[in-house]
Amino acid sequence: MRMKSPTALIPGLYLTLFFAYLFGPLIIMVITAFNSSTFPRVSPWECFTTDWFGKLASDDKLLSGLGNSLLIGVGVVCVAIPIGLAAAITLSQVGPKLRAALYTIFIAPILVPGVVIGLSTLIFWDRIGTLFNAPYESFFYDGTFLTIFGQVTFIAAYSMLVFLSRIQRFDTTLTEAALDMGATPTQAFVKVLLPFMAPAIGSATVLAFLASLENYNTTVFTIVSSSTFTTVLSSKVRYGLDPSISAVAVIIIAITLIGAIIYECRNRYYTKGWAHVIAERPALKIATHPGTVAVILGVLTLAAVLFIQNHDSSVCTAQVLEEKRALQQQLMEQQSINTPQQAVPAPTMPNLGPLGGDEGGASAPSPFGNNIFSPENLGTSAREGN
Amino acid sequence: MTKEISLEHVWVEFGEFTAVHKANLNIAGGEFFSFLGPSGCGKTTLLRCISGFQEPTRGKVKIGGQDMRGVGPNKRPTALIFQNLALFPLRSVADNIAFPLEVRGVDKKTRRKRADELLELIALPGQGDKKVSELSGGQKQRVAIARALAVEPDILLLDEPLSALDLKLRQHMRTELRAIQKQVGLTFIYITHDQGEALTMSDRIAVMNKGKIEQIGDGKAIYDHPTTSFVASFVGENNVLDGTVLSNDGKVMKIDAGLGTPFTVENHPAGGPALAPGDACHLFVRPEALRLSKDDGAINQFETNFITEEFEGNMRHIVMNASGTDLKLSLINDGTNAIDANTPVKLDFAPEMGIALKPGELASA
Numbered sequence: 001m002r003m004k005s006p007t008a009l010i011p012g013l014y015l016t017l018f019f020a021y022l023f024g025p026l027i028i029m030v031i032t033a034f035n036s037s038t039f040p041r042v043s044p045w046e047c048f049t050t051d052w053f054g055k056l057a058s059d060d061k062l063l064s065g066l067g068n069s070l071l072i073g074v075g076v077v078c079v080a081i082p083i084g085l086a087a088a089i090t091l092s093q094v095g096p097k098l099r100a101a102l103y104t105i106f107i108a109p110i111l112v113p114g115v116v117i118g119l120s121t122l123i124f125w126d127r128i129g130t131l132f133n134a135p136y137e138s139f140f141y142d143g144t145f146l147t148i149f150g151q152v153t154f155i156a157a158y159s160m161l162v163f164l165s166r167i168q169r170f171d172t173t174l175t176e177a178a179l180d181m182g183a184t185p186t187q188a189f190v191k192v193l194l195p196f197m198a199p200a201i202g203s204a205t206v207l208a209f210l211a212s213l214e215n216y217n218t219t220v221f222t223i224v225s226s227s228t229f230t231t232v233l234s235s236k237v238r239y240g241l242d243p244s245i246s247a248v249a250v251i252i253i254a255i256t257l258i259g260a261i262i263y264e265c266r267n268r269y270y271t272k273g274w275a276h277v278i279a280e281r282p283a284l285k286i287a288t289h290p291g292t293v294a295v296i297l298g299v300l301t302l303a304a305v306l307f308i309q310n311h312d313s314s315v316c317t318a319q320v321l322e323e324k325r326a327l328q329q330q331l332m333e334q335q336s337i338n339t340p341q342q343a344v345p346a347p348t349m350p351n352l353g354p355l356g357g358d359e360g361g362a363s364a365p366s367p368f369g370n371n372i373f374s375p376e377n378l379g380t381s382a383r384e385g386n
Numbered sequence: 387m388t389k390e391i392s393l394e395h396v397w398v399e400f401g402e403f404t405a406v407h408k409a410n411l412n413i414a415g416g417e418f419f420s421f422l423g424p425s426g427c428g429k430t431t432l433l434r435c436i437s438g439f440q441e442p443t444r445g446k447v448k449i450g451g452q453d454m455r456g457v458g459p460n461k462r463p464t465a466l467i468f469q470n471l472a473l474f475p476l477r478s479v480a481d482n483i484a485f486p487l488e489v490r491g492v493d494k495k496t497r498r499k500r501a502d503e504l505l506e507l508i509a510l511p512g513q514g515d516k517k518v519s520e521l522s523g524g525q526k527q528r529v530a531i532a533r534a535l536a537v538e539p540d541i542l543l544l545d546e547p548l549s550a551l552d553l554k555l556r557q558h559m560r561t562e563l564r565a566i567q568k569q570v571g572l573t574f575i576y577i578t579h580d581q582g583e584a585l586t587m588s589d590r591i592a593v594m595n596k597g598k599i600e601q602i603g604d605g606k607a608i609y610d611h612p613t614t615s616f617v618a619s620f621v622g623e624n625n626v627l628d629g630t631v632l633s634n635d636g637k638v639m640k641i642d643a644g645l646g647t648p649f650t651v652e653n654h655p656a657g658g659p660a661l662a663p664g665d666a667c668h669l670f671v672r673p674e675a676l677r678l679s680k681d682d683g684a685i686n687q688f689e690t691n692f693i694t695e696e697f698e699g700n701m702r703h704i705v706m707n708a709s710g711t712d713l714k715l716s717l718i719n720d721g722t723n724a725i726d727a728n729t730p731v732k733l734d735f736a737p738e739m740g741i742a743l744k745p746g747e748l749a750s751a
Contacts, residue, residue, distance in 0.1 A: 177472035179459045180437060181537055183489040191489070195476050 026253060033246035036317050040243040047316035050308040056244040065232035068144060069213050072228060075148040076155055076212040077205050083152065084159030084204060085197065091160075092167045107161075109154040118221030121150035143226030150222040151212050158211060159204035166200035254304075258297050266290040388415030388573050389450030389463060389540040391436060396445035398431050398597075405431040406442070407597035413575065413590075415540075418567050420576040420584040422608075423594035424620065424749065429577045430469075430545055432594075436575065437466045437543050449541065465534035466543040470550070471526055473518045479529055480505070480514030486537040504532040507566075524555045531566060541573045548583060560586055581621050585609065593617045595747065603656075611741070613658035618670045618741055620749035625676070625713045627669040631661045631742070639742055643669050645688040645708050651740035658743045667742045673703070673716040675739035678723055679732040687734040692727040706731065 032040040036047035056062065087106050091099050109117065129140030139145045170193065178188035194201075216230040223231055236245060268274055269290055278285040286292060391413045398406040405428045413419045421429040434440035435447050438459035447454045454462060465486075473482050481488075483504050484497040492500075498514075505511050508528035513521075521529065527547060534542055544563075548556045564587050567574045578584050584591045585605040592602045593616070601608060601617045612618035619626060629643035639661065640648045649669065653660070661667055679687050690706035690713065697703075697719075704715045704725065715733065717723045725731055 171470065171472065173468050173470060173472040174474060176439060176459070177466070177468060177474075178485070178489070180439075180464070180466045181486040181489065181533065182460045183485075184460060187489045191485075192474060 026249070029246050029249045030253065032243050033250045035243065036313060036320065038242055040241060040246050046320045047313050049313035049317065050311040051313065051317075052243040052247040053250075053308045055242070056247045059244060061227070062229070062232050062236075062244075062248070065227045065229045068223075068226060069229035072144055072147050072151070072219075073209045073212040075144070076151045077208045079148060080152045080156040080159050080208050081201060081204055083156040084208075085163050085201070087156070087160040088163035088167050089193075091164060092170070092172075107157055110157045112154070114154070114215070114217035115221070117153055118150055118218035121146055121153070121218070121222050122224070125149070141224060143222065143224040146222040146224065147219050147228070150218045151215055154218075155208045155211050159208050162204040162207060163197065163200050166197060170196055254301070258301065261297065262290055262294050265293045388571065390415045391541060391573070391575070392446075392448045393432070393435075394446040394448065396432070396435060396442045396447060398428070398435060398440060399443045404597050406435070408445070409599055411592060411599065411602055413573060415573055416571055418564070418574045418576065418587055418589045420578060420588035420591045421594055422578055422581055422584040422591050422621070425579055427594040428597040429594050431597075433466070433543050433545055433575065433577050436541070437464050438462045463540040464543055465537040465539035465541075466545065467530050467534050467547045469545045469547065471530040471547065473526060473530055473533070475518055477518070478514065479510075479516050479518060479521065482518060482529060483514075483532045483536050485533060500536060501532075504536055507535070507569075508532045523551050524559060527551065527559055528562075531563075535570065539572065541575060542567075544574065544576045546578055546580075548578075549580070556583075563587060585621075593621065595620070595749075607656055611654050611656040612670070612743070613656075615668045615670075615743050615746035615748055618668070618743060623673050623714060623716070624670045625673065626748060627671070627711060628745070629667050629669045629742070631663050631665045631667055633663050634661055636660075638737060641667060641669055641740075641742055645711075647687070649686045649740060650737045651742050652738045654738075657741065661742060661744065666745050668745050668748075670741040670743065671713075671735050671739060673714040675735045676713065676715045676733050677735065678717070678725070679734045682732070684734045685737060686740070687732055689730045690733055691730055692725055695725075706733065708733075 028042055029040075031042050033052055034048055034050065035042065035045060036049040036051065037044070087102075091102055091106070094102065125140045125146055129138060132140075134140045174192050174196075175188050178192045179185065183191065214230060216234060219228055220231055220234070227235075233245065233248075236242075265288070269288055274288070278288065393409045393411050396406055396409040397404065407428070409432055421432060423429050431440060435442050436449075438454065438457060438461075441455065449463060459466075474485065477485070480498060480501040483501040484492075487497045487500060501514055502511070505514055508531060510525060510528060510532075513525070518526065518529070530547065531542075548559050548563075551559060560583060563574075576584070576587065585608075588605060590602060590604050591608050593600045593608060595616045600614045601612060603611075608617060608621050612621065615626075618624055627643040627645070629641045629649070632640040632642050632648055634640075634653070637653060639651045639653060641651055642648045651669065688708055690708040693705040693707050693712065695702060695704045700719055702717045702719050702723070704717065706713050706715055713733075
């Protein structure tokens with residue numbers, strides 16, 4: 001047997017750490033979505049539950065925010081992609097000096113902090129609205145409209161970068177050839193340049209949509225009185241998190257995974273080598289067709305949804321609640337025994353405040369079991385009790 | 387239908403730089419006309435003027451007698467074959483060929499039929515569904531020609547279309563191009579820096595240097611009777627000697643080139659401007675015009691020393707030195723032309739084979 005030298009293990013170790021760092025948070029997030037604990041956490045494990053998905057489905061604020069986000073995302077794509085493409089085409093056609101200047105101007109919105117863009121968009125359209133004496137209900141003050149325009153300022157620049165890298169590989173003589181063959185400039189654009197740019201348009205669309213969906217720091221200003229997915233999430237973080245956020249993460253991860261798997265299957269299916277392999281194996285040909293894969297994944301998703309809808313964890317949660325209650329009871333009894341020997345319980349205990357939180361409770365070894373009556377801390381106290 | 391083209395005092399200027407300097411010429415309908423010149427001489431610019439991608443700064447481009455100013459490339463009766471061919475990589479071969487019909491709104495069925503006919507013409511039948519990337523260099527070449535012919539142009543413009551091909555294929559395509567031109571009877575305007583291409587294919591050639599047309603004529607005139615030093619040194623190999631005209635009686639000139647007895651050179655009616663006694667001149671003698679002297683006292687004889695020899699199989703290319711000037715000498719390898727490397731060798735040339743021209747710019751080798 002040959003022993004591997006220790007240095008040979010380093011790449012493996014590095015990879016393990018790398019992937020742990022990359023996927024660890026995602027995995028933990030997914031697990032918390034199925035824990036019945038009211039705060040998203042893995043330990044202590046209470047009960048396997050799918051209730052958080054139900055809670056998510058009935059969270060009107062989050063859903064309407066998500067609806068707004070999707071609408072804004074589509075709007076941003078529709079506006080930013082043509083602008084980005086036009087900018088890239090301009091840059092590819094002007095002289096080197098003008099190109100350098102224009103490039104700096106076009107790219108500037110990426111360098112400007114999102115907060116500044118958000119604020120300035122808000123103020124700019126407010127000024128314009130005031131100029132026209134527009135009523136407050138007009139689009140000058142509409143959150144969706146303002147957010148689309150605010151986000152487009154920098155997302156158009158992102159998509160321009162995507163287009164630039166593709167258009168630099170475009171052979172301009174192809175356009176000349178099309179013109180020479182009798183095409184009008186419009187025909188040359190539609191029949192020659194646009195098909196060449198199609199892959200870049202696809203990736204820029206995805207990029208722009210995702211950038212719009214996840215944007216927070218510009219949106220939080222421009223959305224005004226409305227809300228998007230991200231602004232709802234952030235207010236949730238501020239006013240009390242529950243694992244329905246993890247459920248959102250699970251859904252997003254699932255959608256991404258399904259998309260990626262189908263895409264990868266499609267890529268592999270159309271390689272020359274694989275076409276050779278399946279040429280005389282019709283069963284394998286059908287089995288590995290991306291459509292088949294998509295159907296299988298669809299069925300699995302449907303099964304998962306049905307399972308989530310029908311799973312009932314009320315017995316287990318009730319039991320956990322009962323355990324907590326018993327423990328609480330026990331602690332109270334213990335406290336009443338100890339009380340006579342102690343001085344007057346101090347109402348001024350430093351970490352008794354409403355924001356004392358888990359950490360306060362866990363770190364203070366006070367016999368009073370700080371914050372023990374705060375329902376938020378039941379879990380922690382229970383763990384300490386064990 | 388073929389149309390004649392005339393360039394009338396065409397100038398093209400890019401800021402300070404003059405790309406085309408007063409080009410003046412007529413190309414007849416059905417002619418195979420070549421522009422020959424080193425890279426950067428303005429021949430491609432001139433072609434772009436004809437195809438409409440470049441408007442002349444001054445002067446007129448006329449096609450079929452009609453001034454083309456303001457007429458875009460898509461409205462001119464020309465089709466250009468680009469140096470890199472510019473086939474559309476995302477389209478099939480047939481779709482490439484049918485592109486000119488597609489943009490003219492011809493229906494799909496007719497398009498396909500015409501594409502198949504043209505594939506027939508370029509000897510690639512049944513290859514219409516292939517991708518462009520699946521074709522070889524020569525096949526791409528032919529597809530580009532077919533696509534240009536689908537435009538049904540009056541004039542086909544070719545911008546060094548063979549430069550990317552290897553030698554054998556290039557020679558093959560030369561013959562093929564000439565055959566296609568004969569078959570379809572169009573005016574071909576061909577741009578090249580390869581004199582072999584120009585000489586073998588063209589009816590007439592315009593030699594260009596630094597934006598100026600130096601000489602227009604058929605291949606034989608350009609090679610045998612160049613009118614400027616540039617043409618003499620650019621087209622084919624040439625030996626050049628600096629000399630002074632001693633006398634000129636209209637028929638023959640005596641020229642002192644510092645190699646012993648003055649040389650006798652004939653004037654030719656198609657040659658360059660006449661030289662007067664006392665003028666400085668360039669005397670050109672082609673390597674194949676130089677020969678080993680059979681007997682002493684022959685006309686235009688001079689003494690040389692052997693420097694080196696390049697053996698090419700059928701030809702021997704020898705470098706000799708005459709009083710400090712290296713001269714190239716090409717001899718047929720027929721076993722009769724032995725040279726003793728250690729003794730001086732006498733060379734001579736016929737008076738009609740020497741070309742005396744006004745000193746001018748020489749093409750850099």
